[in-house]
Amino acid sequence: MIRFNKPSITNLEEKYLIDSLHNGIHSGDGKYTKRVYELFKQLFGIENMLLTTSGTDALEMASILANLAPGDEVITPSFTFSSTVNAFLLRGAKSVFCDIREDTFNIDENKIEALITEKTKAIYAVDYAGVPCEMDTINEIAHKYDLVVIEDAAQAVGSTYKGRYAGTLSEYGCFSFHETKNFSMGEGGAIVVNLEDQMDRAEIIREKGTNRRQLLAGLVDKYTWHDIGSSFLPSDLLAAMLTAQLERYDEIYKKRMKIWNTYYRGLSELEQDKLLRLPIIPENVGHNAHMFKILLPTEEIRKDLIDRLKEKNIMAHICYVPLHSSPYGISMGNKVEDCPVTEEVGKTGLRLPLHAGLTEEDAMYVIKSIKEVLG
Ligand SMILES: Cc1ncc(COP(=O)(O)O)c(C=O)c1O
Incomplete structure (x- = not known):
C-alpha cells in the first residue's frame, strides 16, 4: 500500500518524548518548546515565534491580534482549508473570496x-502547497x-520567496505542525509575530x-x-516530538524533495502529451516539497484515475473543495461563478502520495x- 501521507518517526522522536515524559514539564513552554525556538532561529532566522496548539489556533490568534471585528471584511482565497476563514468569521468579520492564479493556485x-x-x-x-504567494x-x-x-503558511515551513522565509513575509505568519505537514507534532502550529510591538500581546492572548x-x-x-485569549499553548510533550523532527530537517x-523531483521528471512526458499538468513553481520561490499536485483534463478523468490507482494500492487525493461554493459558503450568499x-x-x-x-x-x-491509466 502506498499511503498518501505518513509521518517520519525515528528513535529520536521516541527518545525526546520519553525524556519529556519523565524529566520535563508536561504543560507548555518547557525545555523542548525553547529548543524548537532555537531551531527555528538556526534554520530560518525566525525569532518572534510562539508555538500554538494548531495551525488553526495560530490563525485565530492572528485575527485577534489584527483586531478584526464585526462589520470588517477580509479578502482571502476560497481555495484553502476552512480554518483560514473560520479564524476571522469567529471574530464576526465577513469573508470576501478572491480567485486564484492559474499557475500556483495562490490568491491572484x-x-x-x-x-x-x-x-x-x-x-x-495562503501559501498553497508550500509555494509562497x-x-x-x-x-x-x-x-x-x-x-x-x-x-497562512501552514504548508510552507522552510519555503522561501525572494530569499525570505515563509512566515516572515507579512505582519503575521502561521505554521501548522499537524501530522499531514512536513514536520509534525501530531497536532500543533506556530504564529510568527513580525510586528515586534505585538509580541507581548501575542503572549497574553496565547495564555x-x-x-x-x-x-x-x-x-x-x-x-x-x-486581554481576551484562549488556551493556545501546546504541551511540552508535543514540542519534544517537534524538536526531533526539526533536528532531522535536512x-x-x-x-521529500527527491520524491517530488522523481514525480516531476517521470510525469513530464505525460504533460508534453497534454494528458496532465505538472506543478508550476515561480522563479523567485524555493518550495519545500510539501505537495505534488497535478491537474487532469476533466473531473471524470480525475475520478477514474483515483479509482484505478486505488485498485493498485496507491492513495491519491483531491485538493480542496472550494469554500465559496461549499454548503456553508453558499449559505453566506457566495455564488459558484464568483471564483x-x-x-x-x-x-x-x-x-499524489508524498512523504519522507x-x-x-x-x-x-x-x-x-499513472502512465498505464492515462496513456
Ligand atoms: C492552508 C491551511 N491552513 C490552515 C490549516 C490548519 O492547520 P491545523 O490542522 O494545524 O489546525 C491547514 C492544515 O490542514 C492548512 O493546510
Missing part, C-alpha cells in the same frame, strides 16, 4: 484591489489601503488572556487578566501506474 494578487471596500481590514494569503505585490496593496496581511509568561520569565511577581527535506479558476482547479486537481518514507521505487510505481 491582480484581483485583490477590485474587492477592496471601506470595510476591508485584512488579507489572508506574490507577497511584495500583496503587501504593496495592503500598504496603500492600510490593511493587515496574514500569511488565556493573562501575563502568565511574564511571571514564568521572572518579570512580574503575580499574573493577572489583561533529512526530511531531502527525502472560476478556483472551481476548475477544485474539480481537476489531484495530489516513500522510496524511489514507490515513486516509480506511482508514475508507471
Whole structure:
C-alpha cells in the first residue's frame, strides 16, 4: 500500500518524548518548546515565534491580534482549508473570496484591489502547497489601503520567496505542525509575530488572556487578566516530538524533495502529451516539497484515475473543495461563478502520495501506474 501521507518517526522522536515524559514539564513552554525556538532561529532566522496548539489556533490568534471585528471584511482565497476563514468569521468579520492564479493556485494578487471596500481590514494569503504567494505585490496593496496581511503558511515551513522565509513575509505568519505537514507534532502550529510591538500581546492572548509568561520569565511577581485569549499553548510533550523532527530537517527535506523531483521528471512526458499538468513553481520561490499536485483534463478523468490507482494500492487525493461554493459558503450568499479558476482547479486537481518514507521505487510505481491509466 502506498499511503498518501505518513509521518517520519525515528528513535529520536521516541527518545525526546520519553525524556519529556519523565524529566520535563508536561504543560507548555518547557525545555523542548525553547529548543524548537532555537531551531527555528538556526534554520530560518525566525525569532518572534510562539508555538500554538494548531495551525488553526495560530490563525485565530492572528485575527485577534489584527483586531478584526464585526462589520470588517477580509479578502482571502476560497481555495484553502476552512480554518483560514473560520479564524476571522469567529471574530464576526465577513469573508470576501478572491480567485486564484492559474499557475500556483495562490490568491491572484491582480484581483485583490477590485474587492477592496471601506470595510476591508485584512488579507489572508495562503501559501498553497508550500509555494509562497506574490507577497511584495500583496503587501504593496495592503500598504496603500492600510490593511493587515496574514500569511497562512501552514504548508510552507522552510519555503522561501525572494530569499525570505515563509512566515516572515507579512505582519503575521502561521505554521501548522499537524501530522499531514512536513514536520509534525501530531497536532500543533506556530504564529510568527513580525510586528515586534505585538509580541507581548501575542503572549497574553496565547495564555488565556493573562501575563502568565511574564511571571514564568521572572518579570512580574503575580499574573493577572489583561486581554481576551484562549488556551493556545501546546504541551511540552508535543514540542519534544517537534524538536526531533526539526533536528532531522535536512533529512526530511531531502527525502521529500527527491520524491517530488522523481514525480516531476517521470510525469513530464505525460504533460508534453497534454494528458496532465505538472506543478508550476515561480522563479523567485524555493518550495519545500510539501505537495505534488497535478491537474487532469476533466473531473471524470480525475475520478477514474483515483479509482484505478486505488485498485493498485496507491492513495491519491483531491485538493480542496472550494469554500465559496461549499454548503456553508453558499449559505453566506457566495455564488459558484464568483471564483472560476478556483472551481476548475477544485474539480481537476489531484495530489499524489508524498512523504519522507516513500522510496524511489514507490515513486516509480506511482508514475508507471499513472502512465498505464492515462496513456
Ligand atoms: C492552508 C491551511 N491552513 C490552515 C490549516 C490548519 O492547520 P491545523 O490542522 O494545524 O489546525 C491547514 C492544515 O490542514 C492548512 O493546510
